[in-house]
Amino acid sequence: MFRRSDGMCFACSPRNPIGLHLEFSHEGDICRTTFTAGNEHQGWDGVLHGGLVTTLLDEAMAQWLWHRGVAAMTAEMLTRFSLPVPVGVPVTVEAWKEGCRGRLWELSARLILPGGKVAARATAKFLTVKENG
Ligand SMILES: CCCCCCCCCCCCCC(=O)SCCNC(=O)CCNC(=O)[C@H](O)C(C)(C)COP(=O)(O)OP(=O)(O)OC[C@H]1O[C@@H](n2cnc3c(N)ncnc32)[C@H](O)[C@@H]1OP(=O)(O)O
Numbered sequence: 001m002f003r004r005s006d007g008m009c010f011a012c013s014p015r016n017p018i019g020l021h022l023e024f025s026h027e028g029d030i031c032r033t034t035f036t037a038g039n040e041h042q043g044w045d046g047v048l049h050g051g052l053v054t055t056l057l058d059e060a061m062a063q064w065l066w067h068r069g070v071a072a073m074t075a076e077m078l079t080r081f082s083l084p085v086p087v088g089v090p091v092t093v094e095a096w097k098e099g100c101r102g103r104l105w106e107l108s109a110r111l112i113l114p115g116g117k118v119a120a121r122a123t124a125k126f127l128t129v130k131e132n133g
Pocket residue numbers: 004007008009012058059062063066072073074075076104125127129
């Protein structure tokens with residue numbers, strides 16, 4: 001059920017023709033990616049669709065776990081959209097761990113605009129479904 005071997009993740013696979021093709025780096029406790037939205041990612045004119053803002057935040061948190069050998073699914077997520085995210089500008093997404101109890105992981109993430117303002121924040125709970133190693 002949780003097989004990922006076809007490598008077609010909408011957020012991170014380089015092979016998904018309609019995917020976001022995100023690449024992640026890890027520095028200390030932070031998982032980070034950058035993304036520049038195109039016109040095809042809009043909701044309101046010129047503004048990144050909120051569902052895709054949530055996707056960016058969700059994926060960064062999932063990748064924080066994946067990088068540490070944990071295959072976990074998002075069980076709950078709360079997103080605060082503070083500012084519109086314009087298309088055509090590179091934004092940074094960062095995720096980090098808040099805590100862990102057994103299979104339950106709590107993480108946070110934020111999306112940062114050029115110039116440093118935080119446009120969106122999320123907190124989420126993930127449940128380990130299997131080890132990825
Ligand atoms: C190719 C290379 C790729 C690389 C990378 C990939 C990275 C990955 C990218 C992925 C993409 C990005 C990520 C995505 O988009 S993941 C996709 C979106 N998420 C889903 O589809 C998840 C759907 N849900 C489920 O499948 C199940 O509900 C899961 C698996 C989550 C749990 O079902 P399971 O049957 O396993 O567990 P359980 O229900 O017995 O619960 C167990 C315990 O946990 C407690 N509990 C449950 N929920 C919550 C909660 N919200 N807060 C607090 N507690 C909670 C629960 O009370 C119980 O506690 P207790 O009674 O034992 O005390």
